[in-house]
Every structure is written in structure tokens, then in C-alpha cells.
Amino acid sequence: MxxxxxxxxxxxxxxxxxxxxxxxxxxxxxxxxxxxxxxxxxxxxxxxxxxxxxxxxxxxxxxxxxxxxxxxxxxxxxxxxxxxxxxxxxxxxxxxxxxxxxxxxxxxxxxxxxxxxxxxxxxxxxxxxxxxxxxxxxxxxxxxxxxxxxxxxxxxxxxxxxxxxxxxxxxxxxxxxxxxxxxxxxxxxxxxxxxxxxxxxxxxxKLEATDAGKEVNDDLQKVKEVHLQELADLEGLHAVAMAEKDQELVRQIREQEAKVAEELKQIEEERRVLREGQKSxxxxxxxxxxxxxxxxxxxxxxxxxxxxxxxxxxxxxxxxxxxxxxx
Ligand SMILES: Nc1nc2c(ncn2[C@@H]2O[C@H](COP(=O)(O)OP(=O)(O)OP(=O)(O)O)[C@@H](O)[C@H]2O)c(=O)[nH]1
Ligand SMILES: [Mg+2]
Known part of the structure; x- marks a missing residue:
């Protein structure tokens, strides 16, 4: 060969x-x-x-x-x-x-x-x-x-x-x-x-300080801000739904809040990876x-x-x- x-x-x-x-x-x-x-x-x-x-x-x-x-x-x-x-x-x-x-x-x-x-x-x-x-x-x-x-x-x-x-x-x-x-x-x-x-x-x-890492970090920051705004909006809606005793709407809002919270958790995990890198x-x-x-x-x-x-x-x-x- x-x-x-x-x-x-x-x-x-x-x-x-x-x-x-x-x-x-x-x-x-x-x-x-x-x-x-x-x-x-x-x-x-x-x-x-x-x-x-x-x-x-x-x-x-x-x-x-x-x-x-x-x-x-x-x-x-x-x-x-x-x-x-x-x-x-x-x-x-x-x-x-x-x-x-x-x-x-x-x-x-x-x-x-x-x-x-x-x-x-x-x-x-x-x-x-x-x-x-x-x-x-x-x-x-x-x-x-x-x-x-x-x-x-x-x-x-x-x-x-x-x-x-x-x-x-x-x-x-x-x-x-x-x-x-x-x-x-x-x-x-x-x-x-x-x-x-x-x-x-x-x-x-560190990865977060490299050109490529900064780019990813900026993206994560932007998405994080969108999600935080979303959470604030949902909180407002939540208060209205509670005042109107609309149980179905409250349930839907809670569900949506949980989804956004999960996304935020993933964003933080990705930021951690950028800070600490990947160990092999x-x-x-x-x-x-x-x-x-x-x-x-x-x-x-x-x-x-x-x-x-x-x-x-x-x-x-x-x-x-x-x-x-x-x-
Ligand atoms: N005919 C043809 N089909 C291609 C070519 N490149 C990719 N495909 C088709 O496009 C689809 C995706 O191709 P992949 O090779 O899996 O693409 P990939 O970039 O490895 O995708 P990820 O692994 O998801 O990042 C498959 O159905 C391929 O058969 C090409 O040069 N010619
Ligand atoms: Mg592939």
C-alpha cells in the first residue's frame, strides 16, 4: 500500500x-x-x-x-x-x-x-x-x-x-x-x-476575548436582551390576567415564561463555555x-x-x- x-x-x-x-x-x-x-x-x-x-x-x-x-x-x-x-x-x-x-x-x-x-x-x-x-x-x-x-x-x-x-x-x-x-x-x-x-x-x-468569541458573545448578549424584555412584557400581562381572573391566560403566560427562562439558561451556559473553553x-x-x-x-x-x-x-x-x- x-x-x-x-x-x-x-x-x-x-x-x-x-x-x-x-x-x-x-x-x-x-x-x-x-x-x-x-x-x-x-x-x-x-x-x-x-x-x-x-x-x-x-x-x-x-x-x-x-x-x-x-x-x-x-x-x-x-x-x-x-x-x-x-x-x-x-x-x-x-x-x-x-x-x-x-x-x-x-x-x-x-x-x-x-x-x-x-x-x-x-x-x-x-x-x-x-x-x-x-x-x-x-x-x-x-x-x-x-x-x-x-x-x-x-x-x-x-x-x-x-x-x-x-x-x-x-x-x-x-x-x-x-x-x-x-x-x-x-x-x-x-x-x-x-x-x-x-x-x-x-x-x-480566553475564547471570549478572541475576535470570533467576541462575535458570538455579542450575539448572545443581543438575544439575552430580547428575552429579558420578553420576560418584562409577560410579567405585565401576567398582572392583567390575574386581575381579570383569567386562569387560562395565566397558564399560557406561565408556560411562555418558563420557555423564555429556559432560553436564558442556555444563553448563560453558552457564555460559560466562552469564558472557560472546552476541556478535552x-x-x-x-x-x-x-x-x-x-x-x-x-x-x-x-x-x-x-x-x-x-x-x-x-x-x-x-x-x-x-x-x-x-x-
Ligand atoms: N449533488 C450534490 N448534493 C450535495 C452536494 N453537497 C451536499 N449535497 C446534498 O446536500 C445535503 C446536505 O449535505 P451534507 O454534506 O450533509 O452537508 P453538511 O455541510 O455536512 O451539513 P451539516 O453536517 O448539517 O453541517 C445532502 O442531502 C447532500 O446529499 C453537492 O456538492 N452536490
Ligand atoms: Mg456534515
């Missing part, structure tokens, strides 16, 4: 809004049976590693940030923990893949939120190692996709500033070849340390340090030993040969 010349793992971080096709991209890249969502709700819940079989290349699949506050702090903490451990273990982060689906006519709030978080986590100096990947080309007329692609490229609120500073825009063509073509050039050259990692690991900042006993790459075989069983099982996984090995072997040939 062909093995990479480098003994240490090389990792690519995969990010983007829920449902854009992160897991699908990893499925194509690795030939592994990565769980893909078929519903609207988010499928990938935590950061997971997938190895391209027979190589030392790993893809870190991460959950998308929501367009509400819900789990954003927990997601950011999980991402920080994975990247921090990658940094501490001196494992090469070869690049970041930011995926975006072309199916939506407009940039919705979820897409904008993920773009903003991407910018704050990565840092301008690392954009040359970032690929902005458009997905789902096969699901609609290519003229529509091309029009949306052009808008992403030229609009200063979307991808233009990132492209101007070194990021590259690429199309994902629903195939293993296409995925490997995107990955291949990133494997060369030195790795990067993301802004988020520099902030937490080098400057020693073993570290993200602990299994490598312990000498556990670089198996494909970390995130998934091989889809098909022969066809897909074999193709990945062959493609990456070509990559390695090409890199070695140039040295």
Missing part, C-alpha cells in the same frame, strides 16, 4: 453553513461512509476527523454556525480545541476549506454568519491557504450557479475582499477527482496557524500520540475497499510523487 512520505498527519479544516455539503465533500475525498444529512436540521454535531485511506491526510469536519445563537459558543470551543491540539502536537494544518451552496438565491443570515466567523477564525494572513468552494452545481441550471458565483466573486460584502487577499475560489464538481484536485495543492508548503489558535494558544486569550482530557490527536494505528475507523467506515478508497490512495500517491519529484 502506498503511504505518504511524511510520517506525521496533515490536516485540512472544513467549515461552512449547515447543509452546504461539508460531509459530502469529505465523503468524496476519502471514500468513507461519512454521515450526510437528508433533513434541514444540522447533521454534523462536533468536529470529526476523517483520514484519506492509505495517506497521512486528514479532513476535520466541523458543524456549521447557526443563524441563531444556540450552539455557537460550543461549536467555537470545539473548533478551537481541535485546532489548539493540532498546534500543540505540531501537526501541520495545510489549509481551510470553506464551503458554500449555490442553491440559495440570496446570501441568507446563516451564510453571512458563517462567512463572518470564517474571517474571524482564519485571519487575513492565512487566506492564501483557504479555498472558497462552491457546491451543488449539479442540482440546478449552471447559468444560475454561474450568476451566483459571479456575485460572490465581485460583491465587496461577500467574497471579494477575501479573494483580493489571497483566498481562491473553486467549484466542487461532485466527484472524487474534483475533491482531490482542490486538496492537492494545499498539501505542499508550510502549514498555517489560524488567528483563533494564535489568540488562544500564543497570546493566551486526551486532546484531539491523543490517539496518534498513543500510537494507535492511523486507522480509517475514526469517523467512518470505508464505503468500498476497492473502488473509492483505492482511487483516493492512487490519487494521493500521484500527489506525493509530484511533490517529491519537485524537491
Amino acid at each position: 502506498v503511504r505518504s512520505a511524511e510520517p506525521k498527519p496533515i490536516v485540512l479544516f472544513v467549515t461552512g453553513e449547515t447543509g452546504v455539503g461539508k460531509s459530502t465533500f469529505i465523503r468524496y475525498s476519502t471514500g468513507l461512509d461519512v454521515k450526510v444529512s437528508d433533513k434541514l436540521e444540522a447533521c454534523t454535531q462536533k468536529v470529526q476527523l476523517f483520514q484519506i485511506p492509505g495517506t497521512n491526510v486528514y479532513l476535520a469536519d466541523s458543524p456549521g454556525f447557526g443563524d441563531t445563537y444556540r450552539n455557537d459558543a460550543s461549536i467555537l470551543a470545539a473548533v478551537d480545541s481541535c485546532l489548539a491540539d493540532t498546534f500543540k502536537q505540531d501537526i501541520k494544518l495545510a489549509g481551510v476549506l470553506f464551503l458554500h451552496s449555490l442553491l440559495d438565491a440570496r446570501m441568507k443570515s446563516g451564510a453571512m454568519k458563517n462567512l463572518l466567523m470564517f474571517k474571524k477564525m482564519v485571519g487575513t494572513e492565512n487566506l492564501h491557504k483557504c479555498r472558497l468552494i462552491t457546491t451543488k452545481w449539479s442540482l440546478q441550471d449552471s447559468a444560475i450557479s454561474e450568476q451566483r458565483e459571479a456575485e460572490l466573486r465581485t460583491n465587496p460584502n461577500f467574497w471579494k475582499p477575501l479573494l483580493d487577499r489571497g483566498a481562491q475560489m473553486v467549484r466542487f464538481g461532485d466527484s472524487m477527482d474534483s475533491a482531490i484536485d482542490i486538496i492537492r495543492p494545499l498539501l505542499e508548503g508550510p502549514g498555517i496557524v489560524l488567528q483563533l489558535t494564535k489568540e488562544t494558544q500564543i497570546k493566551g486569550l 482530557s486526551d486532546g484531539f490527536w491523543g490517539w496518534v500520540a498513543r500510537g494507535v494505528a492511523l486507522s480509517v475507523g475514526i469517523g467512518a467506515t470505508i464505503l468500498s475497499e476497492g473502488a473509492l478508497a483505492g482511487a483516493a490512495v492512487a490519487l494521493l500517491a500521484n500527489v506525493e510523487a509530484a511533490i517529491q519529484g519537485r524537491k
